Amino acid sequence: RKDYVAAEGGIAALRRVLRAYSTYDPDVGYCQGMNFVAAMFLTFMSEEEAFWLLVHVMNEEPCRMRGLYGEGMADAHRVLHVAEG
Secondary structure, eight states, rough: OOOOOOSSSSSHHHHHHHHHHHHHHHOOOOOOHHHHHHHHTTTTHHHHHHHHHHHHHHHHHTTTHHHHGGGGGGHHHHHHHHHHH
């Protein structure tokens, strides 16, 4: 098994950012789809900046994306219901 901390490259950086977030917010952890957000951040900034921006968009206005990825995905259901209406 390759050590993810020492690994180089974009996928390794993405893995570290997502693993750090899942440790930072264990109630949400990791959910498919977060990788697209974190990967976009990594194309423009360092791993640390991408991590803290992910923390911000998950928890702060105007984004508050945490509910899209949390258990039950309550906000995702609400957004999809509005889109159907």
